[in-house]
Amino acid sequence: QVQLVQSGAEVEKPGASVKVSCKASGYTFTSYYMHWVRQAPGQGLEWMGIIYPGGGGTSYPQKFQGRITMTRDTSTSTVYMELNSLRSEDTAVYYCARDTNNWSFDNWGQGTLVTVSS
Amino acid sequence: QSALTQPASVSGSPGQSITISCTGTSSDIGGYNYVSWYQQHPGKAPKLMIQDVSNRPSGVSNRFSGSKSGNTASLTISGLQAEDEADYYCSSYTSTSTWVFGGGTKLTVL
Numbered sequence: 001q002v003q004l005v006q007s008g009a010e011v012e013k014p015g016a017s018v019k020v021s022c023k024a025s026g027y028t029f030t031s032y033y034m035h036w037v038r039q040a041p042g043q044g045l046e047w048m049g050i051i052y053p054g055g056g057g058t059s060y061p062q063k064f065q066g067r068i069t070m071t072r073d074t075s076t077s078t079v080y081m082e083l084n085s086l087r088s089e090d091t092a093v094y095y096c097a098r099d100t101n102n103w104s105f106d107n108w109g110q111g112t113l114v115t116v117s118s
Numbered sequence: 119q120s121a122l123t124q125p126a127s128v129s130g131s132p133g134q135s136i137t138i139s140c141t142g143t144s145s146d147i148g149g150y151n152y153v154s155w156y157q158q159h160p161g162k163a164p165k166l167m168i169q170d171v172s173n174r175p176s177g178v179s180n181r182f183s184g185s186k187s188g189n190t191a192s193l194t195i196s197g198l199q200a201e202d203e204a205d206y207y208c209s210s211y212t213s214t215s216t217w218v219f220g221g222g223t224k225l226t227v228l
Contacts, residue, residue: 044207044220044222045222047219097164103152104152104154104170105209
């Protein structure tokens with residue numbers, strides 16, 4: 001069965017960077033796009049970007065451009081999301097979510113809490 | 119890209135039907151049949167309930183159905199059950215090759 005297992009919770013200071021991993025199993029890693037979505041405490045879902053593990057291509061919304069980098073390691077079936085210049089508003093649970101290949105998200109990681117605090 | 123508009127809350131009694139609306143623009147919901155709906159229980163990851171406007175993934179109850187008219191999509195849950203109490207989010211692909219979510223709707227089963 002499809003499984004997405006994310007790295008553990010992080011606490012970072014303002015201005016620092018964080019890198020969250022998402023290890024995939026149970027399917028052909030390079031055949032499905034992967035998204036990153038975050039959820040601030042008590043708030044809704046926010047789309048952060050997409051990566052195609054097959055070729056490494058990425059796309060980010062304007063809000064995060066210049067501050068976010070998504071990468072993948074095909075040897076370990078893992079995708080990574082790095083967010084720089086962290087501020088308190090980046091405190092959130094970060095999810096990876098596999099695309100259905102028809103632009104919806106059918107499998108989600110368990111979430112990684114990132115806390116930004118001085 | 120602005121968030122899609124959902125009611126903050128809806129409620130219904132067991133056995134009843136409820137509908138949650140999701141309003142966007144011609145650049146997202148109105149322009150594509152890539153509308154999806156997610157259920158999220160507290161402390162859990164979202165779960166895909168409806169994809170491509172009206173298609174249920176395998177394993178999702180047929181009490182859940184989706185539709186779209188113009189720039190507004192809707193999720194209907196019939197035969198409400200206690201376990202349906204959760205937050206629900208709509209999402210759409212957009213003309214700028216991005217994705218946008220609704221603000222979320224809290225469903226209370228009375």
